[in-house]
Structures are given as C-alpha cells and as structure tokens.
Amino acid sequence: xxxxxxxxxxxxxxxxxxxxxxxxxxxxxxxxxxxxxxxxxxxxxxxxxxxxxxxxxxxxxxxxxxxxxxxxxxxxxxxxxxxxxxxxxxxxxxxxxxxxxxxxxxxxxx
Amino acid sequence: xxxxxxxxxxxxxxxxxxxxxxxxxxxxxxxxxxxxxxxxxxxxxxxxxxxxxxxxxxxxxxxxxxxxxxxxxxxxxxxxxxxxxxxxxxxxxxxxxxxxxxxxxxxxxxxxxxxxxxxxxxxxxxxxxxxxxxxxxxxx
Numbered sequence: 001x002x003x004x005x006x007x008x009x010x011x012x013x014x015x016x017x018x019x020x021x022x023x024x025x026x027x028x029x030x031x032x033x034x035x036x037x038x039x040x041x042x043x044x045x046x047x048x049x050x051x052x053x054x055x056x057x058x059x060x061x062x063x064x065x066x067x068x069x070x071x072x073x074x075x076x077x078x079x080x081x082x083x084x085x086x087x088x089x090x091x092x093x094x095x096x097x098x099x100x101x102x103x104x105x106x107x108x109x110x
Numbered sequence: 111x112x113x114x115x116x117x118x119x120x121x122x123x124x125x126x127x128x129x130x131x132x133x134x135x136x137x138x139x140x141x142x143x144x145x146x147x148x149x150x151x152x153x154x155x156x157x158x159x160x161x162x163x164x165x166x167x168x169x170x171x172x173x174x175x176x177x178x179x180x181x182x183x184x185x186x187x188x189x190x191x192x193x194x195x196x197x198x199x200x201x202x203x204x205x206x207x208x209x210x211x212x213x214x215x216x217x218x219x220x221x222x223x224x225x226x227x228x229x230x231x232x233x234x235x236x237x238x239x240x241x242x243x244x245x246x247x248x249x250x
C-alpha cells in the first residue's frame with residue numbers, strides 16, 4: 001500500500017517478466033538452430049532465422065494490456081514454428097545424403 | 111490491442127484477435143489467476159525449447175559426426191528419431207497447453223502430462239540404439 005510502484009503489485013510473482021524472458025530464451029534457441037541449419041543449407045537457415053524476431057516479438061508484447069489472458073494464436077504460432085523447423089531438419093537430413101562429417105583440422109606436419 | 115477490452119472485461123468475452131476458434135481460452139469457466147496463465151505459457155515454451163534442442167541434436171549427429179565405419183546408416187538411425195521426437199514434443203506441448211488452460215479455467219485438477227514418459231521412453235530407446243550401432247561398428 002505504501003509503495004504503489006512495488007513490482008510485486010504490478011506483476012505478482014514477477015510472472016510477466018519471467019514469461020517475457022522465457023520467450024526470449026526460446027527466440028535464442030531458434031537463433032541457435034537457425035545458425036546450425038545455415039551451415040548446412042543457406043536458404044533453410046535464413047528461413048529459420050527469420051522466425052527469431054517473430055518469436056521475440058511475441059514475448060515483448062506479452063500482456064501490455066492490464067489483463068493477462070491466454071494467447072492461443074501466439075502459442076499456436078510458436079508451436080507451428082518449432083514443428084516447421086523439425087520438418088526442415090528432417091528434409092535436410094534425408095535429402096543431403098551422406099555428409100563426410102566434421103573432421104577436426106589435423107595437426108600440420110613439421 | 112487497446113485497453114478497451116482489458117479494463118472492465120471479466121474475461122468471459124472473446125479477447126479480440128487473440129481468441130482462436132479452438133483456443134482453450136474460450137471455454138466456459140472463469141479467467142484464472144494471471145500467474146497460472148503465465149506459468150502454463152512458460153511450461154509450453156520450455157517444452158518448445160526442449161523440442162528445438164532435440165532437433166538440433168539430431169541434425170548435428172547426422173551432419174557433423176563422421177560416419178560409423180561399416181554402419182553407413184548408423185547416423186541416420188540415431189538422428190532421425192531425435193528430430194521426429196522434437197516435432198512430436200512441440201505438437202504435444204501445445205496440445206497440453208490447451209488442456210491445462212481449459213482445466214485452469216474450469217477449476218479442475220491439471221491433467222497428467224504424457225511428455226515425461228514420451229521423452230524418457232524415446233531417449234532410452236535411442237540410447238540403446240546408439241549402443242547397438244557402436245557395437246556393430248566395432249565388430250566390423
């Protein structure tokens with residue numbers, strides 16, 4: 001009461017802040033996967049990386065209006081994005097055939 | 111969204127563009143505590159990240175690992191199930207979010223999640239599979 005700007009009053013349990021950070025972690029995960037895909041197939045990697053700002057934005061606008069209510073559209077978008085990434089990975093893995101694999105650089109002979 | 115819907119709305123009406131047809135949010139019941147809604151959302155996001163980690167693990171195994179000598183399909187045998195599991199976890203995570211949100215609105219106990227069993231079972235199977243591939247590769 002004495003502190004109307006107490007964060008506990010504005011955001012009980014800091015739930016909103018934690019949720020925003022969870023979206024940010026998810027966006028970073030998308031970036032990591034996107035970079036990995038980029039090394040294998042550039043267009044697919046760019047497509048995955050294009051999802052990063054989308055996911056990030058979903059978190060940033062988390063509950064700017066007073067009421068916090070379920071946001072099915074955004075979550076459906078996120079779930080569809082993850083599934084799409086999995087399908088892209090599946091196509092890459094099945095289509096690129098046998099890769100030689102990663103070989104660490106061998107020691108230069110004197 | 112503007113504040114028009116948020117100010118006096120008791121949560122029973124449709125919430126503008128965010129309300130989907132099969133949303134789990136449009137059911138009968140009352141708007142749960144915001145902390146519960148947020149917690150449910152974070153759980154979904156955590157499963158999504160788990161799914162992404164599985165996908166990138168599968169991708170890495172197939173593309174970065176050198177082939178197993180004598181077992182040319184070994185990498186695909188280990189990597190493809192991981193990627194498929196990733197897709198499965200993403201879809202199931204969303205379905206469980208819908209179920210949980212519905213239970214929260216109706217004040218019912220939260221339904222049990224199938225994801226731990228799904229994840230444990232599949233990862234155990236993939237682990238055993240990896241062992242078999244390694245053994246086959248060693249025998250040859």
